[in-house]
Amino acid sequence: MRLILHIGTHKTGSTALQQFLCANGKGLGEHGMYYASPAYEFHCNSLVNAPLVDGQERLRNFILESLRKAEQNGADTIIASSENLYAMVRYLECFHAQKTSAEVLAKERSLIERLHDAIPAHVECHIICYVRRPYCYLESLYNQNVKKGALFSGDVGDFLSIVYDMLDYHRYLSIWRDVFGSTACSVRAYEAALPNLINDFVRHALGIGDISSFTKPHLRANEPLSRDLLEYKRCRNEHIRYSERKLERRIFAAVDKRIASPNNNHEYLSPDKRAELLSMLEPSMERLRTEFTLPPFPRFNLEAARASWQPYPGLSLKNKREIEFHYQAVQRQVSFRLERVLIRAASLVRGRLPFLSWPLDFARASGIRRLLLQAANRFQGTGAS
Known part of the structure; x- marks a missing residue:
């Protein structure tokens, strides 16, 4: 068996x-492949977020069941x-832990070894x-973590000081190579795989040359918010409750669609700052290219970047x-108001009556909460008409 x-x-x-992988179980099966994902999800991020830190029994059971x-x-x-497998420690701690790179990498190695041990020999x-x-990774990561995950409220410079070690691809990937073996x-390069990463992955990782018969996703995922929004x-994030971060993400996504003339300038670093970052990381990138046979990225043209910035x-x-104005209008919608009430009620119950946690978990897992929100949405639509 191969993983x-x-x-x-x-x-x-x-x-x-x-x-794509989730939608093409049948097609993959015809090639002797099985896409493993937890129930009701299309990725394994939830398995990374808890079991590798709290213990590996759930992870081992998932692998054996797969x-x-x-x-x-x-x-x-x-x-x-699971993209959360790269630089797990920074993600699992939501960028709040002030640990040195050495501490982070030591814990990273421990988690990768734990994952390796959970896989049958x-x-x-x-x-x-x-x-x-690297600067594209930094800027996209910054956007994502202001938009959703960690509720980050600093600027891109603050973010860089926290995640700088994540940009050292060689150091992180060398741990995987040490634990799993160099041939494994x-x-x-993401840029070389464009315009279609799916085709690149299927061809080079799975060895399938023709995917014309496969179902293809039609929408881009995780689109960034407009720059002004x-x-x-970012300025509001420190006031958003962590339990309501997903709700706020949906509210802001709805607001984004209402903005008349969105600003889509997502160049957070100046050309000179980009060049400085690339220069600092060049020794690491050279080791990555040499040891993992990665072709070099296109040369960064500083003068052209200055001229167009x-x-x-x-x-x-x-x-x-x-x-x-749009934020207030969106959050007053019945479905969003109901969801906020449910979230805060659940938090209150968990804090004061912890023995009622299991009925809340059951209601969420059984879809009762989703049905209530769908009914609220229909009610909102009826009221608007």
């Missing part, structure tokens, strides 16, 4: 790839994907990771007022 494990990185088309299903389906290859593992030009790990959310002017008072 192909896609470990990221973030912001390299991982969600679209996972949706092996059983793959063998039952006549497959000899399991595919699993007879399974042949192949690890694949996509990396992109491969690295590909992202700046507005337009600095973001900041959030104007006029645009801020427009955003606040």
